[in-house]
Amino acid sequence: MASDVFVDEALPRLDLAAKYSRASADTVDRLRHAERFTEVSIPVRKDDGSLEVFTGYRCRYNTVRGPAKGGIRYHPDVSSGEVRALAFWMTFKCATVGIPFGGGKGGVIVDPRKLSERELEALSRGYMRGMADVLGPDIDVPAPDVYTNAKIMGWMADEFDTIRRGRYPGVITGKPVARGGSLGRDDATARGGFVCLQQIEKKRGWNPKDITVAIQGFGNAGQHFARLADEAGYTVVAVSDSKGGIHDPNGLDVRDALHTKTETGRLPKQGKAISNEDLLELEVDVLVPAALENAVTKDNAKKVKADVLIELANGPLTKEADEVLAKSETLVVPDILANAGGVTVSYFEWTQNISGYYWKLETVHERLGEIMSDAFNQVYDLMQSENIPMRTACYAHALNRLADAME
Numbered sequence: 001m002a003s004d005v006f007v008d009e010a011l012p013r014l015d016l017a018a019k020y021s022r023a024s025a026d027t028v029d030r031l032r033h034a035e036r037f038t039e040v041s042i043p044v045r046k047d048d049g050s051l052e053v054f055t056g057y058r059c060r061y062n063t064v065r066g067p068a069k070g071g072i073r074y075h076p077d078v079s080s081g082e083v084r085a086l087a088f089w090m091t092f093k094c095a096t097v098g099i100p101f102g103g104g105k106g107g108v109i110v111d112p113r114k115l116s117e118r119e120l121e122a123l124s125r126g127y128m129r130g131m132a133d134v135l136g137p138d139i140d141v142p143a144p145d146v147y148t149n150a151k152i153m154g155w156m157a158d159e160f161d162t163i164r165r166g167r168y169p170g171v172i173t174g175k176p177v178a179r180g181g182s183l184g185r186d187d188a189t190a191r192g193g194f195v196c197l198q199q200i201e202k203k204r205g206w207n208p209k210d211i212t213v214a215i216q217g218f219g220n221a222g223q224h225f226a227r228l229a230d231e232a233g234y235t236v237v238a239v240s241d242s243k244g245g246i247h248d249p250n251g252l253d254v255r256d257a258l259h260t261k262t263e264t265g266r267l268p269k270q271g272k273a274i275s276n277e278d279l280l281e282l283e284v285d286v287l288v289p290a291a292l293e294n295a296v297t298k299d300n301a302k303k304v305k306a307d308v309l310i311e312l313a314n315g316p317l318t319k320e321a322d323e324v325l326a327k328s329e330t331l332v333v334p335d336i337l338a339n340a341g342g343v344t345v346s347y348f349e350w351t352q353n354i355s356g357y358y359w360k361l362e363t364v365h366e367r368l369g370e371i372m373s374d375a376f377n378q379v380y381d382l383m384q385s386e387n388i389p390m391r392t393a394c395y396a397h398a399l400n401r402l403a404d405a406m407e
């Protein structure tokens with residue numbers, strides 16, 4: 001049977017956390033199941049006149065703490081199991097940082113890089129037409145995820161408004177600022193992860209310039225994290241995208257890497273070429289997987305030498321890799337905490353949409369910093385007092401909040 005990331009990777013983490021939480025067995029049982037799972041087919045007329053029918057999913061995992069919240073992913077490897085797992089993670093992510101949302105996730109099986117702009121718009125509007133009955137500002141609120149962006153969110157919001165004959169900016173977050181988006185949403189995921197790094201810096205008395213950082217994945221999260229780390233004086237020694245990476249032990253020219261990637265879609269030639277696998281095994285202080293699930297497996301987990309691993313991607317460590325690293329010296333800051341900055345600023349966006357009052361960028365940064373550092377320290381303290389891995393502490397902390405709401 002094909003492996004199912006929900007069964008193999010998501011549920012075991014719930015069982016582990018249940019041991020350290022006050023949640024009842026009934027609550028844990030309830031959380032083993034999604035509230036609702038929707039599948040739609042999306043016919044798209046291509047530019048050459050042919051028709052292609054895509055499959056789209058939306059999982060509303062849990063709404064006990066508020067409307068479901070979570071992104072929509074466009075990727076050829078999207079599957080129903082992956083969407084369910086990601087929706088489960090969103091439930092725990094929102095509870096970890098204490099924002100008033102449940103968890104959801106969506107996806108379309110597609111390689112968006114192979115579509116023209118018009119085809120992409122048709123697909124995005126088609127997804128919203130298929131899902132309009134199960135989405136809404138007070139039910140389930142999507143956002144960007146892998147290979148989706150502000151423009152796509154804008155098309156979807158517009159389609160929803162057309163269907164409902166009204167104005168519902170809170171139906172989706174991560175919109176263009178001109179269409180009700182929040183300032184600071186674009187780099188929010190990276191900024192949240194960076195706040196975690198700053199908390200560790202404080203606890204360990206680090207001087208940023210002595211600290212080396214390697215980042216796997218150079219999409220939205222990876223690029224902004226590289227920029228923030230570089231601006232704060234950290235030495236970014238390696239970055240990679242899906243085609244491979246670059247490594248310079250003395251530090252990369254991050255601005256050039258960002259510029260070249262934006263202009264050409266590729267990384268520049270700097271330092272030495274390095275594979276994605278080798279990047280994960282570098283002798284660095286901080287390793288940041290910022291690409292897709294299951295980048296670190298039981299085979300390469302033993303070779304991770306970083307002191308701190310910040311999971312900017314969702315689910316970058318397999319369960320087995322996690323067990324290996326839990327026994328090592330590496331501090332793993334789990335995804336549902338490390339990358340919660342994105343959904344936190346989505347919450348700010350939704351709040352601004354509902355109230356109709358828009359915030360300054362400094363206000364967004366200040367409130368994001370406060371939520372992220374509070375969540376980091378609550379989870380860190382639980383990790384220390386129970387002497388458990390940070391991931392287990394994070395799930396237990398989130399599970400307590402879910403239990404409080406359910407019970």
Ligand code: GLU
Nearest residue numbers: 070071143145342343346
């Ligand atoms: N896709 C992002 C995540 O996985 C953001 C979700 C959101 O903003 O709702 O956290």
